[in-house]
Amino acid sequence: MSTIIQHDENPKLMKGNEALAEASFRAGLKAYFGYPITPQSEILEYLTEQAPNHKDVIVLQAESEVASINMVYGAAGAGVRTMTTSSSPGISLMQEGISYIAAAELPCLIVNVQRGGPGLGTIQPSQGDYFQATKGGGHGDYHLIVLAPSSVQEMADFVFDGFRLAEEYRMPAMILSDGALGQMMEKVYLPKSGSLPKQEVEWATTGKPASRERNYITSLHMDPEKMELVNLHLQDKYRKLKQEVRCELINTNDADIILVAFGLTARICNKAMEAARAKGINVGVIRPITLYPFPYEIIASFADPMRMFLTVEMNAGQMVEDVRLAVNGKSSVYFKGRMGGMIPTPEEILLEIEALTEKQRTMSQSAGYL
Amino acid sequence: MSTTMNGTMEIVYEKPKTLTDNPTHYCPGCGHGVIHRVLMEVINEMGIAEQTVGVAPVGCSVFAYNYMNIDMQEAAHGRASAVATGVRRVLPDKFVFSYQGDGDLAAIGTGETIHTINRGENILMVFVNNGIYGMTGGQMAPTSLCGMITSTTPYGRDEHFIGHPLKITEMIAQLPGAYYVARHSVHTPAAVRKLKKAFKASFESQKEKKGTCFIEVVSNCPSGWKMNPLEANEWMEKNMFPYFPPGDIKLPATMK
Amino acid sequence: MISGTVIIATEICKGCELCIASCPQESLGLSTSINRKGYRYATLLRNNCTGCVNCALVCPDSAITVYREIKSTKRQSQSAQPTVATQTA
Structure with a gap:
């Protein structure tokens, strides 16, 4: 089931990374945190360049991918639509934070414009992070929603799908792209703004009014019986997620x-x-x-x-x-x-x-x- | 509980309602409980509980959200200030604080600590320094004193081998983003009163969006130091204070 | 001298003795019995509390509520002697 998106009537010629960045503004992104790494730096560059036209969006270059993903944790916990992007070595650095986000059931979008590895590898495209993306990646039993675009059009469209699914299932979503898709220029019909309304969430930490109990975001459950229940709940969610399977x-x-x-x-x-x-x-x-x-x-x-x-x-x-x-x-x-x-x-x-x-x-x- | 007793007595001090009724898991005499209470007292007295979001660390105070009756997030080890940045940036008009121990803030999270303050994030960072990893069982911390015996420096910390205790508070005071930097303690009633003033000044400055306020609290660890609470406080005064002297480290002109 | 008293939540108290050391009146001591956690808890031994709040300030478990005599200008009825509260909570 794909997200219903309305597109511009006229196409643009854009890089995959830029199309994704522009689409994220149009999808209602509220906070972006990222760190430069080839071959995805155009995303951060595009967002920072366009930020003055989107005064209500935070675009912040963090000191590391570790900081980026934890800023995403904080912003997602405060209930806003948030995203980070990186490439393979940077995504490895984020794994701890992604595990926490998955465990705390926070919606967010993570983009991996893959490059060749292992190690520092190369800046050329690769699909070497399939296991990391689909099997969890960090510690513990968890999964991400993983969307694999194969065109610049899908680089843009999947931002909408990613946010929608992440928010519907309260879990992190990943767009698993690669350096070629990020760098290539293609015709793209950009999705229109406003087609992805954001639901208010009752669990966000925005300051506790007297009318409700405090909200807290955590992934810590010292009681093993509780911890197992949390795990069973996550697995239940992943079973429900099967209805979102897409295949061409x-x-x-x-x-x-x-x-x-x-x-x-x-x-x-x-x-x-x-x-x-x-x-x-x-x-x-x-x-x-x-x-x-x-x-x-x-x-x-x-x-x-x-x-x-x-x-x-x-x-x-x-x-x-x-x-x-x-x-x-x-x-x-x-x-x-x-x-x-x-x-x-x-x-x-x-x-x-x-x-x-x-x-x-x-x-x-x-x-x-x- | 009534506020008066037999019509002749009135309450002059009670637990603030910004603390939950959960009994803490802290060891007897641990400073965390006092620091939690002072922080929550200030938030209560300033009437900002509904506008405050706190970030808890990994370490002994990992369960701070069980005790602080406000919206909280529990961060990964060392990342509290990055998480607080995320919260702060999307909630620019709320009050945000992070609460971390020495291992969390000054070892694994050093990078986040420095960069958060360098950006001048408009938050209060509470840094509890007791020179030891309490939760994991008393290992050497970045702030363990030279010669200090811990479970991983059983013959005493050898600074030539493992480095000197890190004065991160003095370090970050050099950063332009740091607005107000001070070191306090909670071992005496007078010290508790001073800390309360520092917390209050920090939240007041958040209203003005002045930058990062960083309050170190030199505290004890009776269990990790293998002393009773009174001995621990004495040891702290005698050994910790000469290296980590309490007082203002960076005081803005408006607070002088 | 102003008179006051304290109520100590004995089941919360962990017997760290920091309040005892901070009391200028030496009013506090440890109980002879233990609470459900197995700690000897802080208790008011003497009727000379001034309600200075020092004990509550240093209590890590927020177990102490401090009462102080209402000043005669504030008090409607006068001359009633303060009573020491029982140590329950």
């Missing part, structure tokens, strides 16, 4: 080979699919849009012994584990990945497809002998 299916119904890819690699897979179809190979693409909740059931519905899955990622094979869980042995699942800032080309994916087609042909032949 392209040519999947007649596909002998289904490519599974998110974000930037999904675009490349679309190209590879077109090339394969031109050669008479029936290829489809499944693009998970929500990486958490992950579209297990949708992928499972395509699992078939005669069908092969090829997961393509810019990492050593992370989402492929979820694809394998989804098909649960009913199909063979293969993986093609590039790492460290390398982007796979449609041609090399096509080569993989052709190799799988050959394998499929041999398998069906040997099945014929039996």
